[in-house]
Structure formats: structure tokens, C-alpha cells
Amino acid sequence: MFDLSMIKAVYERFPGRVAAARKAVGRPLTLTEKILYAHLTQGDATAAFARGKDYVDFAPDRVAMQDATAQMALLQFMQAGRAKVAVPSTVHCDHLIVAKDNSKVDLERAVNESKEVYDFLASVSNKYGIGFWKPGAGIIHQVVLENYAFPGGMMIGTDSHTVNAGGLGMIAIGVGGADACDVMAGLPWELKMPKLIGVKLTGKLNGWTAPKDVILKVAGILTVKGGTGAVVEYFGEGAVAMSCTGKGTICNMGAEIGATTSTFGYDESMSRYLKATGREAVAELADGIAEHLTADPEVYANPEQYFDQVIEINLSELEPHLNGPFTPDLATPISKMKEVAAANNWPTKVEVGLIGSCTNSSYEDISRAVSLAKQVAEKGLKTKAEFTITPGSEQVRYTIERDGFLDTFAQIGATVFANACGPCIGMWERMGAEKQERNTIVHSFNRNFAKRADGNPNTMAFVASPELVTALAIAGDLTFNPITDTLTNEKGEQVKLDPPSGYELPVRGFAVEDAGYQAPAEDGSGVNVIVEPTSKRLQLLDPFPAWEGTDLKGLKLLIKAKGKCTTDHISMAGPWLKFRGHLDNISNNMLIGAVNFFNEKTDNIKNQLTGEYGPVPATQRAYKAAGIGSIVVGDENYGEGSSREHAAMEPRHLGVRAVLVKSFARIHETNLKKQGMLALTFADKADYEKIQEDDSIDIVGLTEFAPGKPLTLVLNHADGSKDEISVNHTYNEQQIEWFKAGAALNIIRKQFGA
Ligand code: MIC
Ligand code: SF4
Numbered sequence: 001m002f003d004l005s006m007i008k009a010v011y012e013r014f015p016g017r018v019a020a021a022r023k024a025v026g027r028p029l030t031l032t033e034k035i036l037y038a039h040l041t042q043g044d045a046t047a048a049f050a051r052g053k054d055y056v057d058f059a060p061d062r063v064a065m066q067d068a069t070a071q072m073a074l075l076q077f078m079q080a081g082r083a084k085v086a087v088p089s090t091v092h093c094d095h096l097i098v099a100k101d102n103s104k105v106d107l108e109r110a111v112n113e114s115k116e117v118y119d120f121l122a123s124v125s126n127k128y129g130i131g132f133w134k135p136g137a138g139i140i141h142q143v144v145l146e147n148y149a150f151p152g153g154m155m156i157g158t159d160s161h162t163v164n165a166g167g168l169g170m171i172a173i174g175v176g177g178a179d180a181c182d183v184m185a186g187l188p189w190e191l192k193m194p195k196l197i198g199v200k201l202t203g204k205l206n207g208w209t210a211p212k213d214v215i216l217k218v219a220g221i222l223t224v225k226g227g228t229g230a231v232v233e234y235f236g237e238g239a240v241a242m243s244c245t246g247k248g249t250i251c252n253m254g255a256e257i258g259a260t261t262s263t264f265g266y267d268e269s270m271s272r273y274l275k276a277t278g279r280e281a282v283a284e285l286a287d288g289i290a291e292h293l294t295a296d297p298e299v300y301a302n303p304e305q306y307f308d309q310v311i312e313i314n315l316s317e318l319e320p321h322l323n324g325p326f327t328p329d330l331a332t333p334i335s336k337m338k339e340v341a342a343a344n345n346w347p348t349k350v351e352v353g354l355i356g357s358c359t360n361s362s363y364e365d366i367s368r369a370v371s372l373a374k375q376v377a378e379k380g381l382k383t384k385a386e387f388t389i390t391p392g393s394e395q396v397r398y399t400i401e402r403d404g405f406l407d408t409f410a411q412i413g414a415t416v417f418a419n420a421c422g423p424c425i426g427m428w429e430r431m432g433a434e435k436q437e438r439n440t441i442v443h444s445f446n447r448n449f450a451k452r453a454d455g456n457p458n459t460m461a462f463v464a465s466p467e468l469v470t471a472l473a474i475a476g477d478l479t480f481n482p483i484t485d486t487l488t489n490e491k492g493e494q495v496k497l498d499p500p501s502g503y504e505l506p507v508r509g510f511a512v513e514d515a516g517y518q519a520p521a522e523d524g525s526g527v528n529v530i531v532e533p534t535s536k537r538l539q540l541l542d543p544f545p546a547w548e549g550t551d552l553k554g555l556k557l558l559i560k561a562k563g564k565c566t567t568d569h570i571s572m573a574g575p576w577l578k579f580r581g582h583l584d585n586i587s588n589n590m591l592i593g594a595v596n597f598f599n600e601k602t603d604n605i606k607n608q609l610t611g612e613y614g615p616v617p618a619t620q621r622a623y624k625a626a627g628i629g630s631i632v633v634g635d636e637n638y639g640e641g642s643s644r645e646h647a648a649m650e651p652r653h654l655g656v657r658a659v660l661v662k663s664f665a666r667i668h669e670t671n672l673k674k675q676g677m678l679a680l681t682f683a684d685k686a687d688y689e690k691i692q693e694d695d696s697i698d699i700v701g702l703t704e705f706a707p708g709k710p711l712t713l714v715l716n717h718a719d720g721s722k723d724e725i726s727v728n729h730t731y732n733e734q735q736i737e738w739f740k741a742g743a744a745l746n747i748i749r750k751q752f753g754a
Contacts, residue, residue, distance in 0.1 A: 001131065001147050001517060001519075002147055002150075002279060002282070003088045006061060006088060007061075007150050007282055007285060008285060010038075010061055010150075010152065011152070011285050011288065011289050013038070014034075014038050014152060015292050016044070017037060017038040017040075017043075017044055017045070018037065018292050020044035020045050020046075021034065021045040022296075024037075024045040024047050025037075025048040027306075028295070028297075028298040028299050028306070029296050030196055030233055030295045030299050030306055031233055031264075031293070031294050031295045032171065032233050032263060034152070034292060034293075034295070035152055035153075035170070035171040036056070036193070036194075038152065038154075039058045039059055039061070039154040039171075040057065040058060040059070041058060041188040042057065049193040051194065051195045051196065052193065052308075053192070053193065055190050055734075056190065056191060056192070056193050057189070057190055058154065058188060058191060059154075059188060059189070060155055060156045060183055060189055061087060061088070061153045061154050061155060062089065062090075062148060062154075062155040062156075063085070063087055063155070063158075063180050063183050063184055064090050064092065064140055064155060064156075064157035064158070064159075064162060065089070065090070065092070065140075065157065065158045065159075065180060066093075066095050066157075066158065066159050067091065067092065067093045067096055067118075067580075068095035068096065068425075068573070068577050068644070069159060069176075069643060069644055070091045070121055070158060071121065071538065071580050072177045072580060072581065072583075072645060072646065072649065073177030073178075073181055074091075074121070075539075075581065076178055076181040076541065076745055077128065077184055078124065078529070079541060079543075079745060079749055080181060080184075080185045080745070080748050080749065081748075081749065081752035082184070082186070082752060083525065084128055084129040084524070085129050085130055085184040085185075086183070086184060086186030087183060087184065087186075088131070088148075089130045089131070089180075089184055090130060090131040090132070090133060090144075090148070091125050091130055091131070091133065092133040092137065092138070092139070092140035092144075093132075093133060093134055093135040093136075094135075094139045094140055094420045094421050095425055095427070096110055096135070096420075096427070096577055097135060097136075097418045097420035098422070098429055099390065099417040099418065099420075099423050099428045099429070100428075100429040102415055103136075103397075103416050103418040103419070106418045107135060107136045107418045110135055110418070110420075111135055113578075114537075114578070116532075116535060116537055117538065117581055120529065120530070122134075122518065123528065123529045123530065125518075125520055126520050126521050126524055126527045127520075127524035128184075128520070128524060131518070131519060132517070132518040132519075132520065133516055133517055134516040134518060135418075135516075136394060136420070136516055137393065137419065137515060137516025137517065138391070138392055138393030138394055138395070138396070138419040138420075138516070139357065139358040139361075139392045139420060139421060140157065140159055140161075140162075140358065141157075141159070141162065141165070141248075141252065142164075142358055142361060142362075142393045143392075143393050144157070144162075145164060145165060145167060145168060145245070145248055147277070149168035149169075149170050150169075150170065150274075150279075150286070151169030151170065151266040151270055151286045152170070152266070152289070152292070152293045153165075153170045153171075154170065154171045154173075155171075155172040156172070156174075156183055156189060157172065157173070157174060157175065157180070157643075158174075158175060158176065158180045160255040160643045161174065161358055161446065162174040162175075163251050163252060163254045163259070163262055164248050164249075164251055164252040164358060166247070166248070166250075166251030166261055166262045166263040166264060167244055167245060167246075167248025167249070167252075167264065168244060168248070168270055168273065169263060169264055169265060169266045169286075170263065171261055171263055172261055173191070173260060173261045174643040174667055175189075175643060175667060175670070176643055176644075176648065176667060176670060176671035177645050178645060178671070178674035178675065178744055182744070182748065185748060185752070187748065190734070192229065194229055194230050195230040195308040195309075196230060196231055196233060196307045196309075197227065197230045197232045197233070197307060197309045197310075198232075198234075198235065198303040198306070198309070198310045199310075199311045199313065200234075200235060200236040200310065200311070200312045200313070201214065201234060201238030201239045202237060202238055202313070202314045202315065203237070203314045203315040203317065204316055205238070205246075206315075206316065207483065207499045208467060208471075208482055208483055208499050208500065209315065209319065209465075210466070210468075210500075211243070211246030211247065211249045211250050211465075212249050212250075212253075212359075212444065212463075212464065212466075213319070213320050213465060214250050214313060215252075215253040215256075216253075216321035216322075216323045216331050216463065216464070217313060217318060217321055217331060218232075218311065219253065219256055219257050219323060219328055219331060220323070220329060220331025221311060222257045222311075222329075223257065224256060224257060224258060224327060224328065224329045224640055225257070225258045225636065226257050226258065227258045227259030228637075228663075229666060230259055230308065230309075231259065231260050231262065231263065232257075232259045232261075232262040232263075233263055233264075233295070233307070234247070234262065234263070234264050235264070235294075235295065236300070238313070238314075238315040239264055239265075239267075240267050240268070243269050243364050243504045243505075244269045244270045244273035245273065245363070245364055245504075246362075246364065247264045247270075248362070249360055249362075249365075250262065251263065251264070252359045255446065255641075256328040256329065256446055256447065257329070258637065258640065265293060265295060266290055266293035270283075270286070271286065271287065272504070272505060273505070276505045276509065276510060277395075278510075319334055319335060320334045320464065320467075320468045321334065321464065322334060322442070322463070322464045323448070323462065323464070324460065324462035324463055325346065325448060325460030326449060326450050326461075327449070328446065328448055334481045334482075334483070335484070337478060338481075341478055341479055346440060347438055347440045347460065348440065348479050349439075349476060350384070350385045350440055350472050350473060350475070350476050350478050351385055351439045351440060351441055352385055352386040352387070352430075352442075352473070353387050353442050353443070353469045353472055353473025354387075354388045354389075354442075354443040354444065354445070354453075355369055355387075355388070355390075355443070355466040355469050355470060356388075356417075356444065356466075357390055357392065357421070357443070357444060357445040357446070358421070358446075359444060360444035360445070360465065360466045361390065361391050361392030361393075361396055361466075362396070363399060363503065364502055364503060364504050364505070365444070365465075365466045365467075365502075366389070366405055366466070366502075367405065367503045368467050368500040368501065369470040369502075370400075370405040370408050370409065371498075371500045371501050371502055372467060372470045372471055372474065372500055373408050373412045373414075373474075374408055375474075375497055375498060376412050379497075380489040380490045380491055380493070380495070381490065382489075383412040383473060383474050383476075384473070384474065384475060384476020385472070385473040385476045386413070386415075386473075387409070387412060387415070387470070388414060388415045388417055389406075389414055389416050389417065390416075390417045390419070390420065390422045390423065390424070391419045393515075394419050394512055394514070394515055395510050395511075396419075396510075397416075398511055398513060399506050399510050402511055403506060403508070412474070423453050424443075424447070424452075425452070425573050425574070426452055426455060426572075426574025426575075427573075427574065427577065428453055428454050430454040430456075433454040433455055433456045433459070434455075435456075436456050436457065436458050437456070437458060438458040438460070439456075439458065439459055439460070440459075440460045440462065441453065441454075441459060441461050441462070442461070442462045442463075442464055442468070442472045442478065443461060443462075443463060443464075443469060444463070444464060444465060444466040444469045445463060447463075447568075447641065448462065449564075449566050449568045449569075450568075450593075451568070451593070455574055455575075470500075471497055474487070474497070482496075482497045482499075535582065536579075536582060536585060537578060537579065537585075538581040539582040539583055539584060541583065543742065543743065543745070543749070544675065544742040544743045545742050546741055546746065547676070547702075547739060547742060550702070551699060551701070551702050551703065552629055552699040552702065553698045554629075554697075555629045555630050555631045555698070555699065556609075556628055556629075556630045556695075556696060556697075557631060557692075557693065557695045558591075558605065558620055558623070558631060558632050558656060559591055559596055559597075559605045559632055559633070560596070560597040560598065560633040560634075560688075560691050560693070561591070561595060561596070561597065561632070561633065561634045561638070562596070562597040562635060563595055563635055564635070564637075564640070565593075565594050565595075565634050565635060565638050566639070566640045566641040567639055567640070567641040567642040567643075567647045568642065569591065569595075570590070570593070570594065570639065570647040570650075571586065571589055571590065571644055572589050572593055573642075573644075576589045580644075580646065583649055583650070583653050586646055587650040587653050588617045589617070589650075590616055590620065590651060591603075591616040591617075591632070591651075592616055594616070594634075598693045599613075603615045606619075606694070607619045607622055608694060608696075609622060609623070609626060610622075620651075620654045620655065620656065623655060624654055624655035628655075629655055629657040630656050631657060631658045631659070631660060631697050631699075632651060632658070632660070633659075633660050633661065633691050634659065634661035634662070635661065635688070636662045636663050637663055637664070637665050638662070638663065638664050638665065638668065639668025639669065639671075639672075640668075643667045643671075647671065648668065648671035648674070648677060649675050652675045652676060652677050656677070657677070657678060657699070658677065658678035658680055659672055659677060659678070659679055659680065660680045660682065660713070660727060661680075661682070662682055662685045662688060663681060664679060669730070673738055673744075674745075675744075676738060676739055676741065676742045676743040676744075676746075677739075678739065679730075680711065680727040680728065680729050681727060681728045682725070683726040683727055683728050684725070687725040690715060691715065692715070692717050695715050695716060695717055695718070696716040697713055697714065698713065698714040699712075699713055700712040700713070700714060705736050705739070707731060707732050707733060707736070710726045710728050711727050712724060712725070712726060712727070713725050713726075713727050
């Protein structure tokens with residue numbers, strides 16, 4: 001499955017490219033810089049790029065897509081006029097499976113319900129030379145780690161947690177589908193040269209502390225936007241001592257701090273993992289250039305000189321953490337939870353513990369969780385909360401079943417869901433969720449935005465390691481500290497849980513019967529891709545119209561969003577996932593989760609044409625019907641979270657012209673640019689206050705739209721007064737062309753004569 005000849009080619013040029021980069025930059029290099037400079041489209045570096053400033057063209061080695069985003073990525077690719085993808089690419093069917101009964105029933109239901117979409121993805125993959133992973137094969141990031149990731153490689157993926165592959169020493173970056181489309185079409189991929197954050201891990205993990213706690217701690221330090229525009233590079237004795245999959249967990253949640261990606265230098269743990277997953281040949285190749293697959297020695301000896309920011313964490317002292325609710329950066333060490341929960345009046349009864357997901361379903365994770373589940377019977381306990389497992393891949397599921405782990409979990413009443421995203425992305429038909437009761441769940445996933453898991457705004461989700469989730473599910477209590485506290489068993493005795501223990505890799509090796517992979521046809525030219533015009537789930541794309549060549553006058557304020565506005569608020573997942581291949585239908589969820597600044601309600605805004613209040617999508621459709629453009633205003637880190645470009649395409653499709661915010665999350669900002677939208681930021685954040693509910697807004701300066709040159713916004717208030725404010729943007733020459741053409745794809749289409 002993995003492409004050894006591609007990896008060989010990357011490694012053959014790696015040392016030469018690193019040497020050229022070292023010369024161009026004029027100093028020792030971090031690992032991040034080595035990988036980035038080794039993947040320049042231009043070949044050898046001739047000059048250094050300024051971090052946080054220069055846009056750089058890269059040539060990634062691979063593309064990975066998951067089903068919920070692949071539909072839009074491939075609908076765009078179909079317009080690009082190419083016969084085959086230019087780099088190895090894969091599609092993974094993982095997001096559309098509802099977790100309800102158990103893996104078998106749930107998978108069968110999904111395969112029926114989403115047949116049209118799966119058939120579409122399978123046939124497009126077959127036609128264009130893309131590897132296809134069937135529903136049930138596993139979650140994209142776990143499957144990529146097991147099969148495709150390789151030290152020193154560069155990959156992009158249409159999912160923000162693509163960064164998971166940093167655990168195997170890659171630079172792997174989450175992007176929107178339009179970016180994937182470019183790379184599959186053989187075009188360069190552009191990224192602003194990232195800044196560098198170094199995290200030095202000293203000491204050693206022990207007892208109840210897991211790799212997850214490292215990133216939970218880092219999230220607490222850096223917050224959800226602290227990593228924006230930066231790559232996080234982990235190093236130190238604590239990093240080397242950790243398993244490869246543990247490193248994957250840490251990199252995975254780098255998405256939650258907004259980091260471009262995270263990575264670790266090549267070491268023994270990676271070599272062991274490659275060998276255990278059938279890639280001895282890759283390990284051997286990597287061993288051959290090992291010195292290039294980590295930073296130059298000077299860097300880790302003196303990190304302050306080479307990184308923009310350095311954080312040090314002593315793993316020997318690190319405590320298990322619980323992050324949440326509602327945001328992944330609200331970090332509470334377990335020893336403080338009693339106080340903090342009481343102070344915040346969080347419900348302390350744990351209703352459900354959920355382990356697994358792309359973040360935490362390695363063999364090691366599951367074996368450590370199982371060591372706790374075993375103690376339930378041994379110590380005469382009873383598990384107080386519901387408990388569920390979503391394995392990350394069929395290979396992991398098959399192996400943990402063979403090794404008896406699933407039996408042990410069954411004894412504590414666990415439900416095993418399909419190898420898919422399930423509850424993590426709101427594909428969870430949780431009984432009673434519609435009652436919207438205040439309640440607490442703990443999970444080993446990565447995100448915990450409001451409504452994310454079960455659609456209930458009053459569910460408080462706390463993120464933790466699988467070990468801690470298991471312990472808290474057994475105790476049924478959020479404030480239970482397994483390090484110090486005892487539990488009362490069925491006989492009324494006080495018992496303590498022993499710390500978790502497990503295996504980094506299966507002693508008897510991994511096994512699987514059908515991993516779920518379908519290779520594409522050698523020659524796909526005869527393959528037919530069918531999209532029914534009457535389909536509710538798939539819709540061929542019409543090109544977006546080009547810019548009219550003038551300033552934009554009289555735009556209505558659609559919504560001034562207050563506070564957190566993630567991609568889940570802009571284009572909700574859960575039940576809406578089924579429309580990910582149908583732009584018009586999914587547009588009916590546009591911004592329905594965003595809070596209207598003026599009345600603090602969601603999905604309730606003023607229609608300036610009628611003066612009446614109504615849902616956001618309907619109001620925007622009314623403006624569109626009247627031929628009036630609009631503008632969306634937002635707060636900090638707007639578009640945080642997912643890579644879903646629907647969050648940019650929906651407003652574009654419905655006629656929103658600009659999004660003006662205090663700050664953007666990286667992927668979302670790029671997605672907006674790609675789709676021909678104006679992504680603007682307040683030059684003075686205080687101007688956010690000047691935006692009024694009845695404003696008509698003019699965007700001035702577009703005829704001289706140029707890199708680094710602010711634009712002017714005229715706010716025409718209802719009382720006849722005006723405010724003029726300056727707004728910034730980060731468009732470069734190329735991106736301005738995208739805006740003018742109406743979308744980046746309109747340019748590619750011309751290039752390939754489609
Ligand atoms: C997520 O974790 O939010 C998702 C669902 O995997 C998204 C992708 C999507 O919206 O399809 C992501 O993280 O990019
Ligand atoms: Fe799936 Fe959740 Fe991972 Fe996203 S974060 S890929 S939804 S398991």
C-alpha cells in the first residue's frame with residue numbers, strides 16, 4: 001500500500017536539500033526546517049525564508065482525505081481537468097457512521113444510508129488513482145499512521161487532525177479541499193513559512209500520566225490560538241522515551257492550539273512502530289539518513305537561539321489533566337478538580353466515559369485502559385458510568401479482540417462502536433440527549449465544543465487520557481483522583497486502583513483479516529462517476545462568479561458573531577454531515593451556531609429588508625434573492641477547529657462577500673481566500689464595537705487591492721451617521737488573483753483547459 005519508491009526518492013534527495021538549506025539559512029537547522037526546506041517546489045534552497053512572513057511553495061509527498069471533506073475536494077478535483085492524481089492520495093470513510101447500537105449494526109446502517117456517497121467516493125478514487133479505505137476500515141489519522149506516515153515526509157490532509165502523523169516524524173498539515181485539489185493536480189502548495197515553538201520534555205512519564213497529558217498541559221499554556229502560524233517541535237529525553245503512538249496523540253491535539261502542525265525527531269520508538277506495522281523497509285531507509293531526520297545537535301542544546309518560543313515540561317512531575325468543558329484549553333490537573341468543579345458548579349457525576357477516536361486508540365492506549373477495566377472484577381467494583389470504545393482502525397480492533405481486551409471491556413458493560421469517528425463528531429445517537437439535561441461526560445477525544453458529541457448544549461465534555469477516562473467511568477465521578485482516592489467496592493471495602501500498565505506494541509504482533517483497502521484501477525479512464533441531478537447528498541459544482549471589478553457598496557451586516565465561533569458554529573457537523581457533498585443543501589446550516597451579538601441568540605438575526613428576525617440561512621437567502629451582498633463580522637480566532645471548507649463555501653455560495661474578524665484560525669482563513677471571499681481583520685480590534693445591527697457597509701480600495709495594503713470600510717449606520725475604519729488582510733499577489741477570478745479553482749480550470 002505505501003509507496004516505497006516515493007519514500008526512497010524523498011530520502012535520496014533529503015541530505016542534499018538539508019545541506020543547501022543549512023547554507024542558505026546560515027546556521028544549524030531545526031527538524032521542522034529540514035523537512036520544510038527539503039520539500040520546496042523549487043528544489044534546493046537558495047535563500048532563507050522569513051518565518052511568519054514569506055509565502056513558500058511546497059511539494060508535499062502525499063494527500064489524505066476523509067469522506068466528509070473528500071466529497072467537496074473531489075468535486076473540485078473533477079473540475080480541474082486532470083486524468084490522475086499527481087501524488088499518492090487516499091480517501092478514508094470514517095465520518096459518516098452513526099454510533100448507536102454496536103459496530104456491526106451501526107456499520108451496516110451507514111453503508112445503506114450513505115451508499116450513494118460511498119459509491120461516489122469509491123468510483124472517483126478508482127478513476128483518478130486514489131487509494132480507497134472502505135467504511136469500517138478505520139479513522140483516517142490512525143490508518144495513515146499505520147500505513148503511510150514516514151519520518152521526514154510532508155503530507156497534507158483535508159482534516160485538521162492530519163497533524164497526527166507528526167508522531168512518526170512527518171510535517172503533516174490540515175488543509176481545505178481546495179488545497180488538496182491543487183496538490184493532486186500537481187500544483188505547488190503554498191504556506192506562510194511557519195514560526196517555531198520548541199517544547200522540551202525532560203523526565204519520564206510515570207504512573208497515571210500519559211502522553212495525552214503533555215498536550216493537555218501545552219493547551220493550557222498556549223490556549224486555543226497560541227500555536228497559530230507555528231510548528232511545534234518536541235524534543236528531549238522525555239520525547240525519546242515515549243512511544244510513537246503517544247507522540248501521535250500529542251501531535252494530534254496540536255490542532256486544538258491552532259498550530260500548523262507538530263513533530264518529533266526520528267528515534268527508536270518510530271523505528272519500532274514502523275517495523276511492527278510491516279514497514280521494516282521504511283525503518284531501514286530512515287536509519288540510513290537518521291541524522292537528517294532530527295534537528296542539528298546545536299539546536300536542542302540551545303533551543304532559545306533557534307525557536308521563537310520554548311516551553312519546558314518535566315514529565316516526571318506532570319499530573320493527569322482534564323480539559324474542558326466547551327473548550328480544549330481549559331486545563332485542570334486532576335488534583336484540583338474537586339475545587340474547580342465545585343467553584344464552577346459543574347455536574348460531577350460522570351454519565352459516560354468514551355475512549356478511542358483518532359487521538360487515542362493505539363494498542364498501547366487500549367492495553368493501558370484494559371489494565372484498569374480488569375481491576376473492576378478483581379477488586380469487586382462496579383462500573384458506575386456507561387463506557388464506549390471507538391477503535392481507530394480495523395487493525396487495532398482485530399488485534400485487541402484477539403488479545404482478549406474487548407472481552408475484558410465487555411465485562412464492564414462497554415459498547416464497542418465501529419472503527420470510525422462516531423461520537424467525536426456528533427455521529428452519536430445518545431439516548432436522552434434531546435432532553436438537553438446538564439450532564440458530564442469524559443472522553444479521550446480532542447475537541448469538546450458545545451453540542452459536539454451529542455448535540456446537547458448542556459453536555460459538558462472533558463478531555464483526558466484513555467486511562468483517566470476509564471478510571472473516572474469506573475468511579476462515575478469527575479472529581480475522583482485515582483492517585484490519592486479510594487473507591488467503595490460492592491462489599492463496602494475501600495479499594496484503590498493500581499496505576500495503569502500496558503504494552504507499547506502487541507507482543508504477538510498486529511493482525512487483521514480485511515484491513516478494508518481498495519486499490520484504484522491502473523487505468524481509470526473508463527470509470528464512470530455518477531452524480532444524480534436529483535440527489536440530495538451530492539451536487540456538481542458551478543464555478544463561483546468572478547469579482548465585478550469595483551468596490552463593494554451597500555453590503556448588509558448579516559451577523560455580528562459574539563465570542564467563540566468555531567467551524568462547528570459556522571457549519572455544524574452531526575446530522576449535517578450527510579450534506580457535505582451538496583453545497584446548496586448544506587448551506588442551510590450556515591452560521592446557525594453563531595451567537596448574535598445584538599440579542600445573544602443563535603440562529604436569530606435581523607433581516608434588514610423586512611426588519612424581522614429569523615434564521616441566518618433564510619435571511620441570507622433573502623439578501624441573495626434581492627441581489628444584495630452581505631458581510632459577516634466575528635471575534636477572535638474565528639473559524640477555529642475543523643478544516644471543513646464548507647464553512648467558507650456556504651457563505652460564498654449564498655452571497656456573503658466578506659468576513660471581518662478580530663483574528664482568524666489559519667485553515668479557515670486560507671479556505672475563505674481559496675473560495676474567492678474577502679477575509680479581513682480589524683486594524684484596531686476596538687472597531688468591532690462600532691459595527692451596528694442595521695449597518696450597510698462599503699468596502700473601499702479593492703481596485704487597488706495589493707499585498708500589505710489595508711482596505712477601508714465605511715459603516716453606514718441607520719441613523720445616517722458613518723464610521724470609517726481600516727481593515728487588514730494577508731493576501732499575497734496570487735491570492736488576490738484568486739479573489740479576482742472568483743475562486744482559486746477558476747484559475748486552475750483555465751490552466752488545464754477544463
Ligand atoms: C473534526 O474533527 O472536526 C473533523 C470532523 O474531523 C474535521 C473535518 C470535517 O469537518 O470534516 C476536522 O477536524 O478538520
Ligand atoms: Fe474523526 Fe474526531 Fe478524529 Fe475528527 S477528531 S478525525 S471527527 S475522530
